[in-house]
């Protein structure tokens with residue numbers, strides 16, 4: 205073979221010496237177990253040093269480096285400056301902790317490294333199994349379909365694409381103009397901004413996502429919603445979808461989902477539920493009634509990396525009708541054609557149900573973790589998180605300098621330091637300063653929200669490591685910093 209004469213030798217990315225890399229891998233596992241086991245002894249957040257930032261702003265590597273040296277750099281410049289969501293005092297945005305077994309599952313998935321979309325191989329059956337379990341978990345129709353995706357945003361966007369494409373069969377080919385009027389969709393003003401991205405991505409435009417005002421409990425005002433639908437119809441617009449919140453990002457509010465479902469049915473609209481974290485509260489019987497409509501929604505989006513504490517990234521979308529789901533995405537291609545036998549046979553490609561073609565084997569960690577813990581343990585942990593927020597609420601109510609800004613309806617609570625002699629404007633500045641210092645001192649990591657113009661310190665508890673004393677430390681920290689500042 206002439207071509208080989210030009211090659212001195214053939215290369216691979218495999219280790220030159222497997223033994224050496226195997227040894228390094230064992231060290232990595234030990235280090236990460238130490239890291240997780242001792243997480244609570246470290247500050248929740250550590251400012252990144254200039255040295256580390258500098259090490260992460262280097263030219264493209266040209267020549268190889270020994271794996272041990274690459275790992276040394278990781279330990280010096282990356283690991284110490286983690287986000288902190290593995291920590292028991294982290295309650296920012298809505299970020300789960302992950303688990304040790306989840307970490308190992310990701311390693312196994314990455315080692316197998318299938319492209320978990322197409323072909324006859326175990327990964328496809330693992331995902332099918334997991335989707336069946338997740339439907340059962342929500343008491344969702346077993347004939348429904350589902351897809352694991354990167355997270356709640358993509359799960360929501362996927363569902364909205366299905367909603368739109370189902371509304372008029374011409375849309376996929378002819379675009380939104382096929383419906384002969386401006387498509388409109390509806391949600392509350394407290395809805396997560398991924399829904400605006402969804403409206404934008406599907407060409408509806410975020411202006412035509414009507415953000416209906418909320419009542420004092422941050423739930424959508426149903427009267428205003430119906431009015432908006434009627435006005436839009438009268439003006440020749442084309443309503444196609446209502447989005448309900450099962451747990452808003454600011455306060456954990458749950459929209460009156462059954463009422464929304466009824467309105468959607470009455471006006472022939474798709475009913476979607478964004479349950480990114482809140483849908484999981486369905487595991488707590490106390491929320492059974494308020495979240496019942498999840499069982500009948502046309503589609504539901506939720507995350508497993510939030511309130512199922514799984515390692516990033518993994519979210520899920522469920523769609524009531526598999527055919528509708530498929531017809532929103534499936535497209536024939538000769539290079540993806542199904543064969544009767546062999547590798548190209550098997551379960552229908554997952555790409556018929558979503559945007560992605562190449563997908564990692566995130567299903568493995570879901571499968572392993574559900575088996576490892578069983579659903580009852582998740583149920584107890586979710587109840588625990590809700591009880592901890594009630595406890596925090598009591599702690600706040602017992603502190604004269606703290607003011608609660610939301611009700612402890614689920615696992616989210618907003619409050620602020622308020623010495624009662626300042627304007628809202630000053631309080632906003634003061635509380636923002638308190639929050640930044642809480643982080644800088646590594647005391648605790650809640651985040652923030654703006655509620656009716658009031659800057660709130662916001663705790664979103666999807667943390668399986670938090671203990672009562674962690675919330676006590678937060679309250680003490682806020683009071684102490686606030687008093688120092690005034």
Ligand SMILES: *Cc1c(COP(=O)(O)O)cnc(C)c1O
Nearest residue numbers: 298355356357396452453480507
């Ligand atoms: C987090 C969140 C999302 C987005 O989910 P990602 O996993 O971050 O993409 C959507 N809606 C709500 C209510 C959320 O809390």
